[in-house]
Amino acid sequence: MPRFTIAAREAGERLDHVLADRPDVVSRTAAxxxxxxxxxFVNATAPTKHSRVHPGDVVAYHLPPLRETETLAEPIEIAIxxxxxDVAVVSKPAGLVVHPAHGHDTGTLxxxxxxHLTDLSGVGGERRPGIVHRLDKDTSGLMLVxxxxxxxxxxxxxxxxxxxxxxxVALVEGQLPMDEGVVDAPIGRSxxxxxxxAVVPEGRAARTRFxxxxxxxxxxxxxxxxxxxxxxxxxxxxxxxxxxVVGDRQYGSSxxxxxxxLERQFxxxxxxxxxxxxxxxxxxxxxxxxxxxxxxLAEARTA
Numbered sequence: 001m002p003r004f005t006i007a008a009r010e011a012g013e014r015l016d017h018v019l020a021d022r023p024d025v026v027s028r029t030a031a032x033x034x035x036x037x038x039x040x041f042v043n044a045t046a047p048t049k050h051s052r053v054h055p056g057d058v059v060a061y062h063l064p065p066l067r068e069t070e071t072l073a074e075p076i077e078i079a080i081x082x083x084x085x086d087v088a089v090v091s092k093p094a095g096l097v098v099h100p101a102h103g104h105d106t107g108t109l110x111x112x113x114x115x116h117l118t119d120l121s122g123v124g125g126e127r128r129p130g131i132v133h134r135l136d137k138d139t140s141g142l143m144l145v146x147x148x149x150x151x152x153x154x155x156x157x158x159x160x161x162x163x164x165x166x167x168x169v170a171l172v173e174g175q176l177p178m179d180e181g182v183v184d185a186p187i188g189r190s191x192x193x194x195x196x197x198a199v200v201p202e203g204r205a206a207r208t209r210f211x212x213x214x215x216x217x218x219x220x221x222x223x224x225x226x227x228x229x230x231x232x233x234x235x236x237x238x239x240x241x242x243x244x245v246v247g248d249r250q251y252g253s254s255x256x257x258x259x260x261x262l263e264r265q266f267x268x269x270x271x272x273x274x275x276x277x278x279x280x281x282x283x284x285x286x287x288x289x290x291x292x293x294x295x296x297l298a299e300a301r302t303a
Contacts, residue, residue: 002298003060006053015042015051019159026173029250030206034061073114074106080116082285085188086151086277087144088117088130089285094140094264094292099131109143119147133159133229141168141269146277154277167271168224168234169213169289171300172213172243173252176220179237183237187230195234197248205229208237219246219300223270250297259303260296268293 002022010018019031019040034040039062040047053059076096082089092098092109099110113120113130120130130145132155144164146152158164188203191198207214214221220243224234235251238244244252247265273284289297 001060001062003058006055006059006158008055008056010053011055012052015053015059016055019059020060020294024243025061025063034063039063043118071107072111073191074111075111075115076107076110076112078109079287080114081142081287082283083117084276086147087155087274088113089146090116090145091287092135092140092143092269092291094138097137098134098143108261113145116274117145117147120145124149124254128149132156133164136232136265136267138264139267139269140176140284140290140293142166142272143269144272144274151277155274156186158274163275165271166226166229166269167273168226169221169270170224170234171216171219171221171246171266171293172238173299174243174244175218176210176212176222177241179214180209183208183210183241185237187233187236187277188273197230197236199236204228206233206237208234215271215301216300218303221297221300235265246300260299262292262296264292266293266296 004022006018015030016031018172019025020028021114025031025034035047038046041060042051042053042057047138078093079091080088081091090113097108099108110129110131129264130147130152132144132146133153135141135143146155155164185199185205186198186203187197187206188220190198191200205228209225211223212220213223226233232251235245235248239251240247245265245267246252246260247262269287270289270291271284271286273282275281276283
């Protein structure tokens, strides 16, 4: 049973946050599941996921054996932009949910991956094999997929260490006042609507870098890079500074999207840079705009 001691710098942190930083646990969801299933002990006592830790606490946890995935492979079309023995980089189309959830077992990216790839890691569990990070349903672009458990653990560690670089292109409302900058604002659950995220003082630290690619008559084409990976981070940050992503029905407005012939948010994960898990070789993969965004951009240039 793995165990570790809480350091002074971790004092006051929630247990699930600290546990999620362990390379063999991978995510906060996995940490919460282990706690709920009674697989975690703090000073030999069973805690709750909301428990706070203190310096010197000894945390022990048990990882149950992985089960074979029961999710079915489906011949859903996806583009594989890079592949080796450890990883694959795929271009997720808009409208595709990343992984199965309760009551939604088919038609996801995971179902497609099981069809297109011969190997996937089991670290993410039977519902999320190979999934290192996610994209929103209506965001298109590059996703990194682990093909074995060792690669998954290594890539998750790199992601938490902010050594995997994810770059996006977005069309936002209005014209930004500066060529480049950083939005540094904490993100957490909205106080008004718990289904949404928002900039709130008690939120988790979040930083998004932006650089203008092109100023248009009523919009701005921007390149954005994540220094943190909070839920809906780009969409929340751009709405927070008064320039929501075009077509973002949750944090902005879909009115302009309709004028541009767009049926979803203009947000695309265009570049992914990481180190190959086995060799350490730097790899960069680029994915151009899909047809619907390219056509909307052309329309915005004349709007």
